[in-house]
Amino acid sequence: MYFDSFADFIAMGGHGLYVWLCYGIAACVLSFNILSPLLKKRHFFNEQTRRLRRERRMAEQEQGTP
Amino acid sequence: MSQAPVNISLRRVFWITLRRDLLLAYRRRNDLISPLMFFLMVATLFPLGVSPEPVFLSQVAAGVVWVAALLATLLSMDSLFRSDFDDGSLEQMLLSPQPLALLVLAKVIAHWTVSGLPLTILAPLLGVMLYLPGEGMSALIFSLLLGTPTLSLIGAIGAALTVGLRKGGVLITLLVLPLYIPVLIFGTGAVQAASTGLPIGGYLAILGAILALGTVLTPLAVAAGLRISVSN
Amino acid sequence: MAISWKMPKWFFQLGSPRWFYDISSKLLPIFAVAAALLLLVGVVWGLAFAPQDYQQGNSFRIIYIHVPAAILAQSCYMLMAVAGAINLIWKMKVADMVAKSCAPLGASIAVLALATGAIWGKPTWGTWWVWDARLTAMLILLFLYVGVYSLHHAIENEVNAGKAGAVLSLVGLVNIPIIKYSVEWWNTLHQSSTFKVTERPAMPAEMWIPLLIMVVGFYCFFAVSLMLRTRAEILEREKRSGWVRDLVEAD
Numbered sequence: 001m002y003f004d005s006f007a008d009f010i011a012m013g014g015h016g017l018y019v020w021l022c023y024g025i026a027a028c029v030l031s032f033n034i035l036s037p038l039l040k041k042r043h044f045f046n047e048q049t050r051r052l053r054r055e056r057r058m059a060e061q062e063q064g065t066p
Numbered sequence: 067m068s069q070a071p072v073n074i075s076l077r078r079v080f081w082i083t084l085r086r087d088l089l090l091a092y093r094r095r096n097d098l099i100s101p102l103m104f105f106l107m108v109a110t111l112f113p114l115g116v117s118p119e120p121v122f123l124s125q126v127a128a129g130v131v132w133v134a135a136l137l138a139t140l141l142s143m144d145s146l147f148r149s150d151f152d153d154g155s156l157e158q159m160l161l162s163p164q165p166l167a168l169l170v171l172a173k174v175i176a177h178w179t180v181s182g183l184p185l186t187i188l189a190p191l192l193g194v195m196l197y198l199p200g201e202g203m204s205a206l207i208f209s210l211l212l213g214t215p216t217l218s219l220i221g222a223i224g225a226a227l228t229v230g231l232r233k234g235g236v237l238i239t240l241l242v243l244p245l246y247i248p249v250l251i252f253g254t255g256a257v258q259a260a261s262t263g264l265p266i267g268g269y270l271a272i273l274g275a276i277l278a279l280g281t282v283l284t285p286l287a288v289a290a291g292l293r294i295s296v297s298n
Numbered sequence: 299m300a301i302s303w304k305m306p307k308w309f310f311q312l313g314s315p316r317w318f319y320d321i322s323s324k325l326l327p328i329f330a331v332a333a334a335l336l337l338l339v340g341v342v343w344g345l346a347f348a349p350q351d352y353q354q355g356n357s358f359r360i361i362y363i364h365v366p367a368a369i370l371a372q373s374c375y376m377l378m379a380v381a382g383a384i385n386l387i388w389k390m391k392v393a394d395m396v397a398k399s400c401a402p403l404g405a406s407i408a409v410l411a412l413a414t415g416a417i418w419g420k421p422t423w424g425t426w427w428v429w430d431a432r433l434t435a436m437l438i439l440l441f442l443y444v445g446v447y448s449l450h451h452a453i454e455n456e457v458n459a460g461k462a463g464a465v466l467s468l469v470g471l472v473n474i475p476i477i478k479y480s481v482e483w484w485n486t487l488h489q490s491s492t493f494k495v496t497e498r499p500a501m502p503a504e505m506w507i508p509l510l511i512m513v514v515g516f517y518c519f520f521a522v523s524l525m526l527r528t529r530a531e532i533l534e535r536e537k538r539s540g541w542v543r544d545l546v547e548a549d
Contacts, residue, residue: 009346012356015421019359022414023341026363029410030337030519033403037526044533048546096451103444110437114484118429195427 079164080172087176090149097145098180105138105185109192120197127196128206128257134192135185135210136217136246140239142181143221146173147229147292156229160296167285170292174222174285175215182214198261205260209253212273219277219284220245226291249276305388313390315532316541322525329521336515343508351505360418362509366516367411368432371439374404374520378446379471382464392528394460395535397467398450399527403520405443411436431485435478442470456535 012019091098112130113123150156159169189210193203224242231237256269344362351358378400384393415433416426427433446463453459501509536542 012359013350015355015357018357018417018421019345022360022363022417023345025413025417026367026410029406033406033519033523034526037523037530040530041526041533044530044537045546045549048537048542049549052543052546096448099444100448103441103448107441110434110441113429114434114481120425197425197427 074164076165076168080168083169083172084176087173088179091176091180098184101138101142101181102184102188104141105134105188106192108134108137109196113196124197124199124261127193127198128202128254128261130196131189131192131198131206132210132213132250132254132257135182135189135214136250138185139182139214139217139221140242142177143218143225143238143242144235146177146222146225151229151296156292157296160293166289166292170222170226170285170288171281174218174288177222178215178218182210182218186210186214198257201263202257202261205257205266208266208270209256209273212270212277213249213253216249216273216277216280217246219280219288220249222288223284223291226288226295228295229292230295249273252276310388310390313388313392315391315395315536316539318392319529319532322529326522326525329518329525333515333518333522336511336518340508340512340515344512348504348508349502354422357418357421360414362512364411364414364418365509366513367407367414368436369513370516370520371404371408371411371436373517374400374407375439375443375467375474376471378404379464379467382460382467385460386464386468391535392532394457394464395528395531396524397464398460399524399531401443401447401450401463403523403527405440405447407520408436408440408443412440429485431478431482434485435481438477438481439474442467442473446470 010016010020109130112126116122116126147156150159160166162169186207189206190203193206198206221238221242223245224238227241228237252269252272256266256273259269260266340362344359348359350356378397381393381397381400384390385397412433415436419428420426446467449466450459450463453462533542533545
């Protein structure tokens, strides 16, 4: 461990703001690039399931009233 | 569609139009990035084309940011009425019993919210990249905050006059740029005054007065321009 | 008009969206675990265990984000251009979708590289931004990314949008060496007197090993994100086909 104490680790010899800001932005960018496609996929499945259900319902109605 | 005339208040009409335009803009979020990127790119051209020396850039930063904001606003003005014109809703607005100037004001405010306001928010970043002195930063934000709505209002006049034309884009620029000059002068004047430590209250007051005058008068001009364009 | 060079069979198999979807289902866990492990080890090592730089102190640790991001931003652009070229020549749908997925990914990584570079600059050079050759070239790369992304989203027809984006990214690819050369030449003309971005002196192993780990970790992350984005794109475009319907029904 390069640092003597946890407080030293956070402070980073005075450069703490810069270092943690960078790592924080990196965490945001990386998680955005993972979460965004996952959300898109979930949204797609929800939408398609709803559409499928609607089509089935309409097909049943048509059969019910020939 | 209801047949009987609905008693609808002006305030409600205003909000409905505002909400509609904001919703439409939200549906085309990707299009909103273009003016911002243009803003950034134009500002980048100056260090590359002239000199990246901090001494030089800090002198021209105020002007460069303002000119870039001006051009980016002009670029985005074409989209103000274009889509409504294309699908016929503009004619519906002209035919409606509501005062056209009110609808126009709502549209311009919606347009400014998604173009001029983001520009104002991005401006400090450009200021940093162009070594704008720290004292000028708040003046930059305030002058743009007062100036960009005026730019949108005046730009709407150009957009209204050219909405029916095929090659509307460059023409808007020619029509509107002379009208932009006072706003540019007072806007950059405020920032440069602040950079040298002088008070900026007077500049901001004049910018505010121009905005107030513009808010009242330009919708009338825009409405007149729309009627002319649609009847072409 | 497809040029029929003697490409092996697996090359054309790559073009099937369904095949890509299936194989990426198997590859994703591997790359995800690899990325998570490598990034975790790299970050902990770089932040806590590596020694600080003699001149720059602890802000030097930003290198473990900045350099991998910069490398990735450039590689991603090349992949985007190559995938676009494959789409143009062999009309492969998967290549088109990969190219489209590269644009927002690469743009965000370029922004990360620029932001970390600027933040690193403040304690090192005393200023948030400086118009030096590398930062300027990275900024122009970001502009290129945004252009391709905007083009993809401006054209309604997906196939044409993909082709247009491919053409633009190829033009940009040819331009990159020209841009780099001209920016460096411009930089030497306007040599800023206050400082010079020097090449890093040879780093001891405790410093460059975590950097290497971070670079590989970033590449694994890139693979994961690209696969996820391409899969989402495949689902969207192939939603009318049978196998996607089966997937939805299985849900």
